[in-house]
Amino acid sequence: MRSAILASLALLCVSSPAWGAPGKGNTRSSATNIVTGYLDLGYKPTRRDLVVVYRIEPANRMPVAKVAEHLAAESSIGTWTDISTVNPQAAARLRPHIFSIAKAGKRASYVKIAYPESLFEAGSAPQILSAVAGNVFGMKEVKRLRLVDISFSDKMLRALPGPAFGIDGIREKAGVQDRPLVGTIIKPKVGLAPKEHAKVAYDAWVGGLDLVKDDENLTSMRFNGFDARMRETFKALRQAEKVTGAKKIYAPNITAPTTDEMLRRARLVKKLGGTTVMIDIVSSGFGAVETLRKANLGLIIHGHRAGHAAITRDNTHGISMLALAKIARAVGVDQLHVGTAGVGKMDGRVDDVQRIEQAITTTGSTKGNSIYLPMQWGKMKPVLPIASGGLQPAQVGSLIDRMGSNICAQFGGGCHGHPAGTTAGAKAIRQAVDAKLAGVPLQDYAKTHVELQQAIDKWGTAVKRGGGE
Numbered sequence: 128m129r130s131a132i133l134a135s136l137a138l139l140c141v142s143s144p145a146w147g148a149p150g151k152g153n154t155r156s157s158a159t160n161i162v163t164g165y166l167d168l169g170y171k172p173t174r175r176d177l178v179v180v181y182r183i184e185p186a187n188r189m190p191v192a193k194v195a196e197h198l199a200a201e202s203s204i205g206t207w208t209d210i211s212t213v214n215p216q217a218a219a220r221l222r223p224h225i226f227s228i229a230k231a232g233k234r235a236s237y238v239k240i241a242y243p244e245s246l247f248e249a250g251s252a253p254q255i256l257s258a259v260a261g262n263v264f265g266m267k268e269v270k271r272l273r274l275v276d277i278s279f280s281d282k283m284l285r286a287l288p289g290p291a292f293g294i295d296g297i298r299e300k301a302g303v304q305d306r307p308l309v310g311t312i313i314k315p316k317v318g319l320a321p322k323e324h325a326k327v328a329y330d331a332w333v334g335g336l337d338l339v340k341d342d343e344n345l346t347s348m349r350f351n352g353f354d355a356r357m358r359e360t361f362k363a364l365r366q367a368e369k370v371t372g373a374k375k376i377y378a379p380n381i382t383a384p385t386t387d388e389m390l391r392r393a394r395l396v397k398k399l400g401g402t403t404v405m406i407d408i409v410s411s412g413f414g415a416v417e418t419l420r421k422a423n424l425g426l427i428i429h430g431h432r433a434g435h436a437a438i439t440r441d442n443t444h445g446i447s448m449l450a451l452a453k454i455a456r457a458v459g460v461d462q463l464h465v466g467t468a469g470v471g472k473m474d475g476r477v478d479d480v481q482r483i484e485q486a487i488t489t490t491g492s493t494k495g496n497s498i499y500l501p502m503q504w505g506k507m508k509p510v511l512p513i514a515s516g517g518l519q520p521a522q523v524g525s526l527i528d529r530m531g532s533n534i535c536a537q538f539g540g541g542c543h544g545h546p547a548g549t550t551a552g553a554k555a556i557r558q559a560v561d562a563k564l565a566g567v568p569l570q571d572y573a574k575t576h577v578e579l580q581q582a583i584d585k586w587g588t589a590v591k592r593g594g595g596e
Contacts, residue, residue, distance in 0.1 A: 165199035170224040176241040178278045184235040184271040191236045194268045249286035252413035274446045278500040287457040293508025302374040308535035310338030311542040325359035332367035332375045334553025340378035343433035361399040378403040378429045405429040420459030430460035464513045468529035472517025521588040523559035555582040
């Protein structure tokens, strides 16, 4: 590995002038060279750096060190040629440092780059992404590029709002301390009128579920306008709380065409007594999430990641869900969909989901390794992981084994598809949780719990399956 890296560096030195070393046709001083000079393998990142890990697969067999220099330049102060407008002092102060290159198979390498925090606007996730995940993805020098991980400087993290409630605050609002939260998504995703929607929510709540949420593509349609849906569903929520004597949560989707309308919808939820709102963080953008969080409406923010797989699913290109999850935590979501660790319908390796879960739930610091970065979260509150996607009651045990109990597990088709209906589906889910926490084998517990037995009869006990969310 070391010899391969040294070979790349040798080629780099031949093909590109270093800082302070004029090359052919380059008569400018070393301080004005912004094309190269970013390689600094002896550099040790500080708490004043934003650090990223890229997986780089060069195009046309270019040396990876040379490609990394192009990336470092394009994502910071550089461009493709020397220019006359450079401030030498600023260039020296703001240049990033490529401090690690390690092979990742035959064609790719992991490259770590430390950027001075002064390159970034304080409190702006969109600007951060425009730098480290912007033009670099379109450069000819890279065949495939993936932003694997990101770590914020202390100052940058303090400038971002983080979750308002965190896991403890969510559990207090829900009145649930000693088990996973369980919820459902209204199904069908779209097509129900407001009163029909509210009836499905009521049936789930009285069956024992803690949370009901809108689906990612239900916002405000002609057949189900947002305001009417809020009035009907919160009426059903109050009735369910009266019947069950337990707190219930509704997470309506406030994703909207404008941030003004998004905030209006959030304020309506607050006015009607709601505690939680949901936003599609990928399609809305991190700027919208920051706007919602900084409005300080006293609402839990449930982050849905619809559309993430277009960016995250290819392990050799795009942006990892780990990086998106860290940014989502920093901009202020309290809950975040992270996958189901190989249980259910969604793609996601067990170790990847567990790494994401660790990144958003750990307080204080997380350790790094040869690929992934350490992270100092300081006093930023943790995020509650949402496990959702093709789950059904018999999979609860496997889900808890892989993700622990400090989660919210959501069942769509696995609740409403129960042979006896939504309320029975909700009961079966709670029974499966109770069985796992009591240490009773699922099928033994089902002998005295008819709803769970009916669910097993329909869906079986397989860990991996297809089906609706």
